[in-house]
Every structure is written in structure tokens, then in C-alpha cells.
Amino acid sequence: MxxxxxxxxxxxxxxxxxxxxxxxxxxxxxxxxxxxxxxxxDTPQAxxxxxxxxxxxxxxxxxxMTSTRISEVxxxxxxxxxxxxxAHVQALLSSPSAVEREVAELARRGFLRRIIVPRRGAVGExxxxxxxxxxxxxxxxxxxxxxRENLLKYLASNPDxxxxxxxxxxxxxxxxxxxxxxxxxxxxxxxxxxxxxxxTMRSYARPEDKITLTSLETISRQAAGSLGTVGGQGALRNxxxxxxxxxxxxxxxxxxxxxxRLAAPGAGSFLKLVSGAIGHLVSLLGKSKFREVPxxxxxxxxxxxxxxxxxxxxxxxxxxxxxxxxxxxxxTRKWRQFYGLTFDWVLQEAVGAGLVExxxxxxxxxxxxxxx
Numbered sequence: 001m002x003x004x005x006x007x008x009x010x011x012x013x014x015x016x017x018x019x020x021x022x023x024x025x026x027x028x029x030x031x032x033x034x035x036x037x038x039x040x041x042d043t044p045q046a047x048x049x050x051x052x053x054x055x056x057x058x059x060x061x062x063x064x065m066t067s068t069r070i071s072e073v074x075x076x077x078x079x080x081x082x083x084x085x086x087a088h089v090q091a092l093l094s095s096p097s098a099v100e101r102e103v104a105e106l107a108r109r110g111f112l113r114r115i116i117v118p119r120r121g122a123v124g125e126x127x128x129x130x131x132x133x134x135x136x137x138x139x140x141x142x143x144x145x146x147x148r149e150n151l152l153k154y155l156a157s158n159p160d161x162x163x164x165x166x167x168x169x170x171x172x173x174x175x176x177x178x179x180x181x182x183x184x185x186x187x188x189x190x191x192x193x194x195x196x197x198x199x200t201m202r203s204y205a206r207p208e209d210k211i212t213l214t215s216l217e218t219i220s221r222q223a224a225g226s227l228g229t230v231g232g233q234g235a236l237r238n239x240x241x242x243x244x245x246x247x248x249x250x251x252x253x254x255x256x257x258x259x260x261r262l263a264a265p266g267a268g269s270f271l272k273l274v275s276g277a278i279g280h281l282v283s284l285l286g287k288s289k290f291r292e293v294p295x296x297x298x299x300x301x302x303x304x305x306x307x308x309x310x311x312x313x314x315x316x317x318x319x320x321x322x323x324x325x326x327x328x329x330x331x332t333r334k335w336r337q338f339y340g341l342t343f344d345w346v347l348q349e350a351v352g353a354g355l356v357e358x359x360x361x362x363x364x365x366x367x368x369x370x371x372x
Contacts, residue, residue, distance in 0.1 A: 025367040028360040033094040043102045046089045056340040064328025081264040083126040087352030110159030142180035147173045164260040181265030285370040292369035302343040304332030
């Protein structure tokens with residue numbers, strides 16, 4: 001390969017974790033849409049595309065996992081909510097603004113529901129098909145029939161609702177729905193600790209959550225000229241100013257209003273999985289000098305260099321001869337920690353979250369670069 005045509009190889013061995021390139025990759029322009037299926041044109045198609053490509057199939061042979069572990073993996077996948085982030089859809093299609101308009105229209109028509117997890121930035125803005133959401137309400141055993149029917153009636157009458165209206169349901173029903181995971185309580189008048197936003201979440205939290213720590217939503221509702229417009233009493237101290245030390249949650253001078261937002265049971269597990277996977281992908285890019293590598297190399301790192309053997313007997317024969325069979329899938333982080341999340345799915349999620357970008361190199365295929 002010509003050293004000036006995109007990348008230069010170094011003398012490092014294949015087993016090295018460090019960068020294989022001494023120079024930056026050529027950048028011929030960003031890839032604006034990651035979907036490889038040319039028939040993928042709108043949000044409903046993207047939803048099905050994303051959901052069916054989230055996980056790799058469990059290897060039939062030489063998986064490197066016990067039957068118990070395989071059962072755990074399959075049960076974990078089955079229990080995840082059928083939600084996807086809006087940012088993921090925007091990464092697939094060529095026009096994020098068109099996706100946003102389409103999501104709003106589909107929500108008004110009752111085709112899908114929008115679920116927002118506060119202080120989680122782009123990856124906390126989910127959509128779920130209304131049919132899937134209603135099915136999860138109907139099949140749960142954590143709601144009594146009266147609460148179930150009242151919630152379904154309310155959702156049918158309010159197709160694009162995100163926050164439960166005042167007096168929409170009885171307090172006992174709300175409490176039951178919170179415990180079942182279909183509602184979350186959001187205190188709109190308080191100040192949030194920065195410590196509550198940890199790890200990779202800090203990278204794609206919205207500015208008001210990771211800098212001022214005072215909700216811009218709350219400020220916008222305060223009377224002009226009041227203390228509330230600057231975050232209330234103690235806002236400066238909470239932001240670390242005026243001699244303030246570590247940031248912490250301060251008790252508000254008045255009881256904050258509580259909003260009950262629609263939620264999806266298991267959304268916490270989904271967020272933990274996604275944030276961990278994105279963080280790992282970014283850390284793999286960090287192994288390279290310029291925090292960029294060809295997509296093919298990043299894929300190989302994500303997959304962990306798994307063994308490519310025809311069957312278990314072949315692998316056993318190679319081991320008996322003292323030959324290396326490589327790393328079995330079950331021994332890689334992709335399966336141990338991320339339950340077989342596919343590389344393409346995680347890459348799309350990371351692009352949507354604004355942590356990486358994909359570009360054309362013209363020589364070694366597409367490149368992937370960390371931008372935060």
C-alpha cells in the first residue's frame with residue numbers, strides 16, 4: 001500500500017494493542033447516513049432495521065459459553081424493552097431534521113410513543129412502537145386490571161403525551177405504575193448532582209446537565225426577574241462558585257413540582273448496556289495514536305479476534321495438537337459484558353450520540369474517529 005494513500009503501516013506486530021498507523025488517515029468527507037440498505041427510507045423502516053440487527057446470533061458451535069450462560073444471554077435480550085434512541089435513527093438516515101419531523105407526526109397519529117429519560121442527552125430520547133408499548137402493559141403481571149385499563153384508555157386519548165396530566169390517574173394507580181416501571185417521577189424544581197451523571201454519560205449529557213447543573217426547562221418556567229430565573233437560592237454555590245467545593249444536591253427552598261413521565265420497564269438496563277458499549281468503543285479508538293482507525297480494524301477489535309473454526313471437533317483437534325484456536329466468542333467482552341451486541345449497532349449509536357464520526361478514506365475503506 002502506498003504510504004501516502006491514506007495510511008502507513010508500522011513495524012508493530014499483529015498482536016499489539018497499539019496503533020498500526022504512523023500517520024492520520026485521509027479524510028475525503030463524512031459519511032452522512034450509515035444505513036447500507038438502500039431501501040431504508042423512513043423512520044418506521046429504520047425502527048425495524050435497528051431492532052433486528054442489535055445482537056449477533058449465538059454461535060452454534062465453539063461458543064465458549066456454558067448452556068447456563070447462553071440461557072442468561074438470551075433471557076437478558078428478551079427482557080430488554082423494545083425501545084431505540086432517536087439519535088440512532090438519525091445516524092442511519094441522511095436528514096436528522098426530517099427524522100425529527102417524522103417522529104413528531106407519527107407520535108401525533110399514535111403510531112409510536114416518545115419516551116424521554118431526563119439528563120441522559122441524546123441516548124435518553126427513545127421511541128417505541130405504540131403497539132409494542134401497549135403489549136408490554138397488557139402482558140405485565142405487576143398491574144391490576146383496573147390500573148391497566150385506565151392507563152390504556154388515557155394513552156389512547158392522548159397519543160403524543162409524555163408527561164402525565166394532572167388528575168389523569170388516581171394516586172394509588174400512579175404509585176403502582178411507578179413500581180411497575182411505566183412511570184418515573186421527575187422533580188422539576190431541584191438541582192441535580194453532577195455525580196449522578198457518571199462515566200460515558202457525562203460525554204453526551206446536555207450542557208445544562210453537565211455544566212450549570214440547573215435545568216433550563218425549570219428556569220424557562222420562572223417569573224421574569226425572580227431568583228428562579230438564575231436557578232434559585234444557592235444556584236451559584238451548587239455550580240461550584242463562591243467558594244463552593246464539590247457539587248452536591250441541595251434541598252430546594254420550596255418543594256419542587258413532581259412530574260410523572262411515561263417510562264419503559266427495563267430502560268435502565270438498556271441505558272447501562274448502551275452507555276457501557278459506547279464507552280468501550282471509544283476506548284478502542286483511544287488505543288490509536290490519532291484516535292482514528294479503519295472501520296474494519298475497529299470491527300475486529302470489537303469482536304475480540306474470535307476464533308474462526310468450522311466446528312467444535314475441529315477446535316478440539318487443534319487444541320490437542322497444541323495449535324492455537326484463537327479466542328472463543330464467549331471469552332470476549334462483546335459477549336461477557338455486552339451480550340453479543342453487534343459492532344454496526346454500537347457504531348451507529350455512538351455516531352448518533354455525537355461521540356464518533358465515520359468518514360471515507362479512499363484507500364482503506366471507511367475510517368472511524370473519536371470526536372470527544
